[in-house]
Amino acid sequence: KQEVTQIPAALSVPEGENLVLNCSFTDSAIYNLQWFRQDPGKGLTSLLLIQSSQREQTSGRLNASLDKSSGRSTLYIAASQPGDSATYLCAVWGNYGQNFVFGPGTRLSVLP
Amino acid sequence: NAGVTQTPKFQVLKTGQSMTLQCAQDMNHNSMYWYRQDPGMGLRLIYYSASEGTTDKGEVPNGYNVSRLNKREFSLRLESAAPSQTSVYFCASSERGRNEQFFGPGTRLTVL
Numbered sequence: 001k002q003e004v005t006q007i008p009a010a011l012s013v014p015e016g017e018n019l020v021l022n023c024s025f026t027d028s029a030i031y032n033l034q035w036f037r038q039d040p041g042k043g044l045t046s047l048l049l050i051q052s053s054q055r056e057q058t059s060g061r062l063n064a065s066l067d068k069s070s071g072r073s074t075l076y077i078a079a080s081q082p083g084d085s086a087t088y089l090c091a092v093w094g095n096y097g098q099n100f101v102f103g104p105g106t107r108l109s110v111l112p
Numbered sequence: 113n114a115g116v117t118q119t120p121k122f123q124v125l126k127t128g129q130s131m132t133l134q135c136a137q138d139m140n141h142n143s144m145y146w147y148r149q150d151p152g153m154g155l156r157l158i159y160y161s162a163s164e165g166t167t168d169k170g171e172v173p174n175g176y177n178v179s180r181l182n183k184r185e186f187s188l189r190l191e192s193a194a195p196s197q198t199s200v201y202f203c204a205s206s207e208r209g210r211n212e213q214f215f216g217p218g219t220r221l222t223v224l
Contacts, residue, residue, distance in 0.1 A: 031210050043116075043202055043215040044155075089155070093210050098162075099145065099170060100213060102155040 002027045002094050004103035012109040013080055021075040021106045023090035028068045031093045034100065035064050035075050037086040044089065047075070080110045113138050116216035118203050124222045125193045133188040133219050135203030143206045144186040145213070146170075146178060148199040155202070161186055162209055193223045 003026045013019050023033070032051045036044040048057045048064040050073065056065040063076040073090060087107045091100035116137045125131055137144065146158040157170030159178040167178050175197060177189045186205075190197060203216040 034212060036215075043217045044204075046212055046214060049212045091155075091213075098168065098209065099157045099160055104152075104154045 002030075002092060002097065002101045004090060004092055004101050006088075006090060006103040006106045008106060009104070010107040010109075012111060014111050015080060015082060017080050017110075018076070018078050019080055019108075021077070021088050021108070023073040023075070023103055025071045025073075025092045025101075027094055028071050029095040030068060031095050031097075033064075033066055033073050033093070034091045035062075035073075036089045036091065038089060038105070039086050047088075077108075080108075082110050082112050084108060084110050115139065116203055116205055116214055118201075118216040118219050120219060121217065122220045124224065125190075126224050127194060129193050130189070130191050131193065131221075132190075133201055133203075133221075134185070135187065135216060136185045137203075137205040137214070138184065139205060139207075139214065140183070141205040141207050141214075142183070143209050143211075144180065145204040145206075146176075146186070146188045147202045147204065148172065149202060149218075150199050158188065158201075193221075195223045197221065198223045 034049045035047040050066045061078040066073045087105040089105040091102045119134045142163045145160045147155045161167045161180040164183045201219045204213045206213045
């Protein structure tokens with residue numbers, strides 16, 4: 001059974017810092033991986049989707065990388081801003097699965 | 113485009129009452145999903161509909177029923193609500209399974 005973990009559970013950084021969020025999954029036979037952000041009391045917003053054949057995807061200040069063989073993905077946020085404060089979740093779709101399996105999320109606070 | 117919409121936003125029920133959560137999407141997506149999000153448990157799949165006319169159980173289907181009314185709408189019904197069903201419920205859709213998922217704003221349900 002696929003399991004997804006995210007470390008750290010919470011992270012607090014000063015504004016302007018570059019940071020990396022981690023996502024690990026136990027079964028490397030995945031079809032794709034998606035990163036989301038969730039603001040308090042809101043739904044999930046899709047950030048990036050990486051196919052298993054890709055190594056990375058970029059959108060603005062966000063860059064997500066995927067290493068299937070080691071079961072890891074990282075989300076890099078450049079020049080962090082207070083508006084980046086949110087919970088970031090990763091989700092994995094296995095090759096033989098019928099749905100995304102979600103990690104517990106990393107709660108990010110960017111301090112002014 | 114409104115994306116994925118959910119009604120109601122908030123609901124309080126007494127144990128044993130029934131209710132239906134409504135979800136609609138205007139992106140012409142084939143697949144739709146119902147999740148619940150609980151502290152410490154993350155997002156868990158309740159039911160999904162891979163295409164119009166089909167529904168399948170997810171990880172935590174007990175106590176729920178679903179109806180894929182048409183391509184746009186996917187409803188979740190609680191026949192006899194229990195306090196363990198207190199949660200935040202999210203609906204999501206994607207063009208097809210394995211594709212990027214888009215989420216609604218959620219319904220906060222409290223069962224007393």
